[in-house]
Amino acid sequence: MxxxxxxxxxxxxxxxxxxxxxxxxxxxxxxxxxxxxxxxxxxxTAVLRAYKIGLxxxxxxxxxxxxxxxxxxxxxxxxxxxxxxxxxxxxxxxxxxxxxxxxxxxxxxxxxxxxxxxxxxxxxxxxxxxxxxxxxxxxxxxxxxxxxxxxxxxxxxxxxxxxxxxxxxxxxxLDPILVWFILQSAYSSVKFWSCRDRPFGVRWWLWLLQTGVCLGLTFAVKYVGAFVVVLVGLQAVYDLWQQYCDTSAGLMNVIKHFLARCVGLVLVPILLYLSTFVLHLHLLHKGANSPGIGFHSAQFRLSFPDHNISRHTPSVVMYGSQVTLLSAVRPSGYLTTSYDLYPPEYGAEHQVIALDMNLDELNAWGFKRVDEGRLADMTSDEYVAQPVAHGDLVRLLNVFTERHLHTHRVRAPITRHMYMATGFGEVDEFYEGSVWRVLLDEPGAEPGVTPLRAVGSWFRLINNRTGCALRPGLSKYPSWGFGAWEAACDPKGVNLKDVHQLWQIDENVNPKVEGTDLKALYEMSTLNKIVELHQVMLNSNSKLKVYDFEGEDGMQKLLRSYxxxxxxxxxxxxxxxxxxxxxxxxxxxxxxxxxxxxxxxxxxxxxxxxxxxxxxxxxxxxxxxxxxxxxxxxxxxxxxxxxxxxxxxxxxxxxxxxxxxxxxxxxxxxxxxxxxxxxxxxxxxxxxxxxxxxxxxxxxxxxxxxxxxxxxxxxxxxxxxxxxxxxxxxxxxxxxx
Known part of the structure; x- marks a missing residue:
């Protein structure tokens, strides 16, 4: 029995x-x-999973x-x-x-x-x-x-x-959640397949919609969920082909099956997937100064309710203003430096220039005219606000370390085909390698007339001596650079098609200039924020690789497999x-x-x-x-x-x-x-x-x-x-x- x-x-x-x-x-x-x-x-299973689960x-x-x-x-x-x-x-x-x-x-x-x-x-x-x-x-x-x-x-x-x-x-x-959604997607699709002899019935629609819901949930956990989406998609294509080959049914029947699958297996998963991002942005309402905010654009940062300084931020960047420079590349971050020096074997013991995802005092820079010694004192009664304009020759001084943004014809430590970017030169010292030309990425920008705007302008920094363009390098620094992303200078110069050369002003502090409500000008819609989140995620995923410039890290070598x-x-x-x-x-x-x-x-x-x-x-x-x-x-x-x-x-x-x-x-x-x-x-x-x-x-x-x-x-x-x-x-x- x-x-x-x-x-x-x-x-x-x-x-x-x-x-x-x-x-x-x-x-x-x-x-x-x-x-x-x-x-x-x-x-x-439940008993074994729960046994001594605290260890x-x-x-x-x-x-x-x-x-x-x-x-x-x-x-x-x-x-x-x-x-x-x-x-x-x-x-x-x-x-x-x-x-x-x-x-x-x-x-x-x-x-x-x-x-x-x-x-x-x-x-x-x-x-x-x-x-x-x-x-x-x-x-x-x-x-x-x-x-x-x-x-x-x-x-x-x-x-x-x-x-x-x-x-x-x-x-x-995440793996327990992901695997269950994958299995549930596969199970729902098999149950839907078993209903193919009774199409457009209640059970047929319920299993079709459940399959779509499970696909959306799977893809919203990890992008590995794309594999089960392909699996169910191939099953749907095979089913539609069988419907097409069935000569006893008309073409309208095939169209009805196709539209039903478009709704259940395409529209439902997409809407469910996007709704998770809407909820994500709704829950995370504090972010203007959160760790890792440098992953995103200044417009994205403006969208957070706790970004209160936007109403007091001047829209135009003035000489002497304290600013932060944000790379257009996601994820790269803010231009930064510190008192740490490049190791001697790289040719110049200058301060390390890098890109940081977090906002802090090391990100603060000030624009100086070429012939100015010290940074203009914004608290002085004699200070006259003058805008930084397209085509201006400037020097950039880090407010914290008091070193200029500098470059010379020495290979960058990581991206060897580019020049090294360094922090160099005392406040009153003048070096040709510290002079940069500001080029706005705006059609019709007039030299000396079109101003550099906070948040709204994208611009390039071209070194006046070497002609190279400041940009992120291709990899991260090793331990001596604390794993920050490299900043380098491209000797090929201006390339209007290369977005890696573009920069944006985020913070713009100048108490002598009237502030502007930047949120009203540049705040992003929810859809645009979701698009930018995806750009950052895809770029971040593409960079999850081994950086073996110093030999593979011992722990990483132990953990990774093929x-x-x-x-x-x-x-x-x-x-x-x-x-x-x-x-x-x-x-x-x-x-x-x-x-x-x-x-x-x-x-x-x-x-x-x-x-x-x-x-x-x-x-x-x-x-x-x-x-x-x-x-x-x-x-x-x-x-x-x-x-x-x-x-x-x-x-x-x-x-x-x-x-x-x-x-x-x-x-x-x-x-x-x-x-x-x-x-x-x-x-x-x-x-x-x-x-x-x-x-x-x-x-x-x-x-x-x-x-x-x-x-x-x-x-x-x-x-x-x-x-x-x-x-x-x-x-x-x-x-x-």
Whole structure:
């Protein structure tokens, strides 16, 4: 009886057809077995995720980032990140319900240890719920494809017993949220596909709209969600092609299907995605002086309600005014300097000129005429305000360090084909390399007439001696430059098509000049702010790469990995919590190697399936459904894995998690099919014992493997020697702590 129930293909649920000949008792027994299996794996997952979830008792891996982002949302302070906002807003909502302590300072300079109160446990438990949802959705997705309870059970067993899936889902990260939305998108699209024989019905529309909602939510967490968008899009294209090839239906039917998918799979996700940014900007209402505001333009900064100085800011830049220079390149930031000098090996021990994302006193510059010694005293009664105009020759003095912006024909430290920009020359000293020509990027600008305006003008600074144009370099400074973005001077000179040469005046302080309401002139609309947020995110993502000007950083080299390493578990990722608790994020070899073997076996199985289909054209609908489902899962695995091979950004082991779930679902379906093949063989003990025996053996094996890999799933506590302890449980020499 148990064997019959495990391999049942009976459909349960509302609106599903029941197979004839099944007695009510059989259907009731199967329903009980189905729900018992689902509830068992759900409860087991929830219990394991919650077990000692407070360890490590310090922010682990990227938890420090998302705790800081959650704090920003709860305090309303603007921040910039490389990911869309939805996942971070969900974490913030969990932090709000858990009463997160926002008074605790959170930074990357030291390990963040959780305080005595237990809000961090509640936040971890809130995020871990998404890990439980992953298991439930995987179960339902495999069931929808295979109609096999044992296939769904094997899939969830492998997921629950994997150390990486377990460890990542116990921390305050975006990955649990992202993976569940990906799985839910795939499940909704499969359910929608199952309704294709009854188009435009209520259930058909509900699953179409739910698929669109899930796609929008996925893409609003991380841009990795684009892969599942492509997956569902390919399914929609295939479905439309079938509609087109159906000669029994007219062209109008194809148009109706096309328009319905445009609404459900395009319009709904886009509107939902954009709405998350509207909410993001509404929640983060304090940002005029927030850390990282240099990522954005001066117009964007003006839009914050706490930007009160705009009504007192002169619209025209005068000689002697204290200003900040903001690069047009996102993200680069404000032109800045300090008392730190370039190392001697770079040719000139002058002050380092860089670009800083934060506003502080080091960003303050003053415009001087070429023949002026000291900066004009704006507090003096003799001060006469004269505007800086297009074509003027000026010198720029840093108000804090009292050094001029200077350049000479010495190679920049990082961008070697450009000249070095430095801070050089005392207040009363005159050097030709410190003279710059102001060129406004405005058609029809008249030399000596058209004034330089705060916020409203874009301009270039061209060195009068070398002819080079000041701009951001191509990379960041190493540790001696505190990781700030390099400022350099392009020897090619003026290039009207190069936006990297453009600058903007943000702050413009001059008490002798009447202020102007700059908000009324330049404040951005919500749509324009969303566009700029995307520009910054895309530019920031493009810069997530290794900068090896001093050799690859040791920690980065330890943490990063390559796509070919992930399926074979060549390298995981260390996740140090504290000196008394260490984690190593890596998958369970027992699970990953089974997935790898099944993926390698799929081509052979596919050939066998095609041969059987050709020899027996009238195969049951079950075979066609499973074949289509396996192709869908395989495409999902490929779309979430293969694109990483072409990426030049820094990659880590957790980028394989979505692909892992798809490959595990493939394993569940294939292993179940192999068990079914064994049942058809003539066996002396009876076919009814084959499936229960194999499932019991698989369960015992993987439960034992989870216990064997306990330290990989939960980490290793110890008295200052946890790193040495966890090394005892690393399987391969390539696994480095």
């Amino acid at each position: 148990l064997a019959a129930l495990l391999k049942q293909e009976l459909t349960v649920g509302e609106g599903k057809e029941e197979r004839p000949g099944r007695s009510p008792a059989t259907r009731r027994a199967f329903s009980i077995a189905w729900w018992s299996c689902l509830l068992s794996v759900t409860i087991a 490590p008792s310090a922010a682990t891996w990227d938890e420090v980032h998302f705790l800081r982002f959650s704090k920003h949302y709860l305090t309303g302070t603007f921040f910039q990140d490389v990911h869309p906002p939805l996942g971070k807003m969900i974490v913030a909502a969990i932090g709000y319900m858990a009463d997160q302590n926002v008074s605790m300072p959170i930074d990357n300079d030291r390990p963040y240890e959780y305080p005595q109160d237990q809000w961090h446990i509640l936040m971890r438990m809130g995020v871990s719920l998404f890990g439980v949802f992953q298991v439930v959705t995987s179960f339902l997705l495999v069931w929808e494809i295979s109609r096999s309870l044992s296939a769904a059970y094997i899939t969830t067993l492998l997921i629950v017993c994997d150390s990486a899936a377990h460890a990542y889902n116990r921390l305050i990260l 796509p070919w390493m992930w399926p074979v578990l060549y390298r995981g990722c260390p996740g140090h919590g504290t000196t008394w608790h260490s984690l190593y994020f890596v998958g369970s070899p027992h699970v990953y190697f089974l997935n790898l073997a099944v993926l390698c076996l799929l081509p052979l199985l596919w050939v066998v399936s095609e041969v059987r289909r050709q020899r027996r054209p009238r195969q049951p609908a079950e075979c066609s459904r499973i074949r289509e489902g396996l192709l869908y899962l395989l495409l999902g695995w490929a779309l979430h894995y293969l694109p990483f091979w072409a990426m030049q950004r820094i990659l880590y082991f957790h980028h394989y998690l979505p692909s892992f779930f798809f490959s595990t679902m493939i394993s569940g379906v294939v292993v179940d099919g192999l068990i079914g093949s064994l049942e058809r063989l003539p066996l002396p003990l009876g076919r009814q014992f084959v499936r229960p025996t194999i499932l019991a053996a698989i369960s015992a094996f993987y439960v034992n493997s989870f216990l064997t890999n306990w330290e990989l799933a939960f980490g290793v506590p110890g008295d200052g020697t946890s790193e040495l302890l966890v090394k005892r449980f690393l399987y391969f020499d390539s696994w480095e702590m």
